[in-house]
Amino acid sequence: MRIREYAAAFAGGLRDVYQLLFHKRNIIIVSERKVKHVPISGSLQCAIVVAAATGICWASYSTGSYYAAHSALKEQSLALRSVVGSKVNSSFSVLGEGDVMTPMATSKAALSSVDSTDLFARIADLENKLKESEESKKNFIEKVEQKTAKNIDSFESVIEQTGLDVSSLKSQVAAEKPAKKDFDRQGGPYVPDSVSDTSIRESAVISKLDELSVLRQIVDNLPVRKPIFGYQEMSSFGRRIDPFTGNLAFHAGLDMAGAVNSKIYATADGTVSFSGRLGAYGNMVEIDHGFKIATRYGHLSRILVEDGDPIKKGQVIGIQGSTGRSTGPHLHYEVRYNNQPMDPRNFLTAGRYVQQKS
Numbered sequence: 001m002r003i004r005e006y007a008a009a010f011a012g013g014l015r016d017v018y019q020l021l022f023h024k025r026n027i028i029i030v031s032e033r034k035v036k037h038v039p040i041s042g043s044l045q046c047a048i049v050v051a052a053a054t055g056i057c058w059a060s061y062s063t064g065s066y067y068a069a070h071s072a073l074k075e076q077s078l079a080l081r082s083v084v085g086s087k088v089n090s091s092f093s094v095l096g097e098g099d100v101m102t103p104m105a106t107s108k109a110a111l112s113s114v115d116s117t118d119l120f121a122r123i124a125d126l127e128n129k130l131k132e133s134e135e136s137k138k139n140f141i142e143k144v145e146q147k148t149a150k151n152i153d154s155f156e157s158v159i160e161q162t163g164l165d166v167s168s169l170k171s172q173v174a175a176e177k178p179a180k181k182d183f184d185r186q187g188g189p190y191v192p193d194s195v196s197d198t199s200i201r202e203s204a205v206i207s208k209l210d211e212l213s214v215l216r217q218i219v220d221n222l223p224v225r226k227p228i229f230g231y232q233e234m235s236s237f238g239r240r241i242d243p244f245t246g247n248l249a250f251h252a253g254l255d256m257a258g259a260v261n262s263k264i265y266a267t268a269d270g271t272v273s274f275s276g277r278l279g280a281y282g283n284m285v286e287i288d289h290g291f292k293i294a295t296r297y298g299h300l301s302r303i304l305v306e307d308g309d310p311i312k313k314g315q316v317i318g319i320q321g322s323t324g325r326s327t328g329p330h331l332h333y334e335v336r337y338n339n340q341p342m343d344p345r346n347f348l349t350a351g352r353y354v355q356q357k358s
Helices: 002-021 042-091 103-162 166-176 197-220 344-357
Strands: 025-030 035-040 232-235 238-241 248-251 254-257 263-265 270-277 283-288 293-300 316-319 331-337 340-342
Touching: 103 166, 103 197, 103 344, 166 197, 270 293, 283 316, 293 316, 331 344, 340 344
Parallel strands: none
Antiparallel strands: 025 035, 232 254, 238 248, 254 331, 263 316, 270 283, 283 293, 293 331, 331 340
């Protein structure tokens, strides 16, 4: 009776452990539209555990068998070499003092020749792979070279359309680069190194990539976005008849009239260098875009930025108005380089070109 009680208690304990480990579970799958519960029974969980344990045991057994077979094969190979060496030593001996080479030496020379042949074959294979790698590198450099040159021409074309001087802007970027610090000192004996054609082309490509990076930085800071949408051009850049005096005068910007209370947008990233009332401009915002390039937005009814604010391209900076020397609601838009006015139309044209290329 006591044995039966122990057996029943042991069986009950196993059943409790089984139910604890392999009770029914739900897998929750969450998607954008619904949450799904997938039930997994205890028997399926047990089967998965058994299958995983069996796989691990089989993998361990296979790995041990492989290493055991590999070790036995290595020992047999060493034994065979030892037997062959002893046979050669017992079968051949020195023939005499007048002989140039004994059969034993001939056998060693033959083995050495085989080893040398294998070595030369390996060297030749490595040389071929090295040549293939060098050729692949040349092809890659050539493709990068062509792509870089094409992009440089495109960026220079955009800058030239605005009327700006590409060389002058590049010089500004070079001048703004930080100088080497005092502790950045190097030295040592000069040891000349052989320079391959690939290395020279690689250095040239790196230099062109640096130039491309500079041009991209310049183009990204050009004010080529429209400052107002759905506008009608009222007065262009250059000479015109002044609306107040009726005399010929120079107009430093572009007058653009949009719908009532049209929003005015920044045409490039930059920093607000002025915001407030300024003479004939009325309420005006000036943004510094770097590279000595600035834009002005005049006659605003409201200014939505302050001096020193960082500005992102497309950010709303004010509302169209008719403050200052104005005959009606419109935006007076200027682009200046080195504080000299430039035709904003050229920048807007370049902006359309940039959008086509992007």
